[in-house]
Amino acid sequence: MKNIIPILCIMFFPTSLWASKAPPISIDKVMQLAEKNSPKLAAARFHEVAAKKSIDIAKANYYPNVRVEAIDSGGFPGSSALTEVNGLMDSPFRSNFSAGVVAQQTVWDFGRTIHDVKATKHEAEYAYHDTRVSTYEVKQLALKTFYECTYFKTQSDLWGRLAHESSIITKEAQHFVNTGQRSIVDRYLSKAQTEEAYTAQAFFNEQLINATRELAVIMGVSDNSFSCPSLPVKLTSSLNPDMGFESSPYLARIIAGSKAAEERLQQQKSRFYPKIIAVASAGQLTDVRLVKKQNYAVGIGVVLPIFDMHTSGEIQHASAISSAKTHEIAATKQYLGEMNTRYDVTIQASKVRLQHLADELTLANKAFSVAKKRYFSLEGELIDLREAFRNLSRVETEIQETRTRLLQASGSKALLNGSKGT
Numbered sequence: 238m239k240n241i242i243p244i245l246c247i248m249f250f251p252t253s254l255w256a257s258k259a260p261p262i263s264i265d266k267v268m269q270l271a272e273k274n275s276p277k278l279a280a281a282r283f284h285e286v287a288a289k290k291s292i293d294i295a296k297a298n299y300y301p302n303v304r305v306e307a308i309d310s311g312g313f314p315g316s317s318a319l320t321e322v323n324g325l326m327d328s329p330f331r332s333n334f335s336a337g338v339v340a341q342q343t344v345w346d347f348g349r350t351i352h353d354v355k356a357t358k359h360e361a362e363y364a365y366h367d368t369r370v371s372t373y374e375v376k377q378l379a380l381k382t383f384y385e386c387t388y389f390k391t392q393s394d395l396w397g398r399l400a401h402e403s404s405i406i407t408k409e410a411q412h413f414v415n416t417g418q419r420s421i422v423d424r425y426l427s428k429a430q431t432e433e434a435y436t437a438q439a440f441f442n443e444q445l446i447n448a449t450r451e452l453a454v455i456m457g458v459s460d461n462s463f464s465c466p467s468l469p470v471k472l473t474s475s476l477n478p479d480m481g482f483e484s485s486p487y488l489a490r491i492i493a494g495s496k497a498a499e500e501r502l503q504q505q506k507s508r509f510y511p512k513i514i515a516v517a518s519a520g521q522l523t524d525v526r527l528v529k530k531q532n533y534a535v536g537i538g539v540v541l542p543i544f545d546m547h548t549s550g551e552i553q554h555a556s557a558i559s560s561a562k563t564h565e566i567a568a569t570k571q572y573l574g575e576m577n578t579r580y581d582v583t584i585q586a587s588k589v590r591l592q593h594l595a596d597e598l599t600l601a602n603k604a605f606s607v608a609k610k611r612y613f614s615l616e617g618e619l620i621d622l623r624e625a626f627r628n629l630s631r632v633e634t635e636i637q638e639t640r641t642r643l644l645q646a647s648g649s650k651a652l653l654n655g656s657k658g659t
Contacts, residue, residue, distance in 0.1 A: 261466035264383050264473050264648070267456060269659045271379035272372055274457025281368040288357070288364035295357040298343060298350040306520075307336035314526065324518025330528045337520015337532075344537065347510035352503045359497035366493055369486035373652050379455050380648045380658075386448035386465035388641040392441040394467065395637065399630050400434035406622065407431045409613055423619045430623055434630075468637060472644055476651035476658050478584070482573035484655030491569045495562035502555040508548045512540045573653070580650035587643035594636045601629040 272278060308326045310316075315329030324339035325331065343350070410427040413419035445465065453460035472478065482488060519533040542548065608625035611617030652658055 259461055259464040262383075262463040263466070264380065264469070265475055265659055267379050267383045267452065268376045270456035270458060271375050272659070275371075275375045278368065278371055278375060281364075281371040285361070285364040285368050288361040291357045292354065292361055295350070295353040298346070298353070301340045301342040303338065303340045305336070306339055307334070309334040324516065325520045325522060325532070325534050326518070328525075328534070330525050331522055332526055333523040335520060335522040337518055339516070339518040342515045344513040344515050346507070346512045348507035349504060349510075349512070352500045352507060356497050356500035356504060359493050359500060363490055363493040363497055366486050366490035369655075370490055373486055375455075376658050377649055377652050379452070380652065381645055382448060382452045382455055383465070384468070384641050384645050384648070386445065386452050387468040388637060389441050389445035389448050390465045391468040391637050392634065393438055393445055395633055396434055396438035396441060396630075399626075399633075400431060400438055403427070403431040403434045403626065406609070406612075406626070410619065413615070418615060419619070426619055426623060430626060468640055469644070470640075472647045472651075473658075475656070476648050477656045478580075478647040478651045478654075480651060480654040480656055482570075482577055482654045485573055485653060486655060487653075488566075488569050488573060489655075491562065491565050495559070495566055498555070498559040498562040502552070502559045505548065505552045505555045508545070508551075509542050514538050514540065576653060577650060580646045580653075583642060583646040584650070587639050587646065590639050591636065591643070594632060594639065597632045598629075598636065601625070601632045605629045 304323075306322045306324065306326050308320060308322045308331075310333070314332060323341070325337050326335050326339075407424075407427040407430070410419060410423045414421050414424045449463075449465055450460045452465070453463075515535075515537045517533070517535045521532060522530060524530075605622075605625040605628075608617055608622040612619060612622045648658075
């Protein structure tokens with residue numbers, strides 16, 4: 238008998254007593270750690286940095302391109318242009334070795350560069366909001382898992398309390414059976430009721446263990462460094478479910494993408510406009526022919542596209558992408574509207590259900606108290622007490638289930654609409 242008691246304690250209370258040694262964690266801390274330790278978010282932030290660097294690359298067209306070039310050639314004069322050497326070194330009047338500095342500057346490109354810069358800025362903004370979307374997805378998973386974990390903890394504690402209450406009834410029923418005041422059937426029915434409660438507690442306790450492990454993976458911490466608290470009464474103040482979807486990262490991302498696509502379209506169109514380029518070079522020529530030797534050269538040129546099928550195709554391609562992005566904005570708004578409506582239905586229905594369950598709980602407690610009192614005073618039957626016990630456990634279980642759905646829906650809506658959550 239002495240060996241059985243510790244075994245029963247392990248069976249019926251396997252983790253609650255030990256897990257309570259670890260400090261309980263809050264939803265704010267859960268989301269904070271999930272964001273901090275997420276490899277997905279780390280990758281998204283590097284993409285964001287790369288997108289910002291693209292702005293500097295686009296702005297580079299505002300500055301001259303300066304190169305040092307050298308060439309040596311023989312044979313037929315002026316036939317070395319394929320080497321891509323420019324300035325003095327590319328002159329058909331040059332002969333033998335020459336070297337120098339070449340500077341090339343776009344004087345005016347009629348929108349090519351400015352639209353490129355604007356597009357890259359919008360693309361960097363898109364990357365920023367894409368990181369926000371990834372943050373939402375990480376926090377959404379953390380929030381859902383956290384409230385599942387607290388639900389299992391609450392249910393485990395609830396069924397532990399109900400099992401204790403049922404064991405008191407079983408003990409009293411056993412006394413009545415031993416004295417011949419009750420049928421032996423009462424002994425088995427009451428024991429079955431108690432075993433049912435312990436079974437439910439063991440089930441939810443196992444669910445609690447698994448949910449804690451999953452939550453630890455999401456946060457990137459050890460599963461013995463924290464414990465799940467009981468289900469909170471209300472949503473954390475850092476989440477605001479009353480926000481509209483206008484601040485949603487999904488909407489901000491697609492708007493930034495649409496602006497970038499429009500600038501890319503304008504950039505492609507500007508390729509049909511003239512381009513003014515200035516070139517200057519200075520260097521040393523070994524020898525020249527037919528003309529007087531000079532060690533510098535400057536020039537300005539205008540390039541005017543007349544016919545370019547490649548550019549025409551790029552414009553049509555960019556136009557199609559821009560139109561698609563415009564429709565995606567409407568589609569995103571529709572999606573956010575549908576999701577908000579779905580969350581609102583769950584939130585409102587859960588609130589109404591909780592109001593009615595509160596009344597049911599009052600009646601269930603009264604019914605159980607009366608049935609227990611009558612049975613213990615030999616005025617009532619066990620069947621009445623069992624029914625009152627089951628009704629009480631049903632109501633309390635449904636309250637916790639409904640509260641969990643309410644908290645998950647409220648928190649998910651807040652995160653979807655742009656609430657930071659920490």
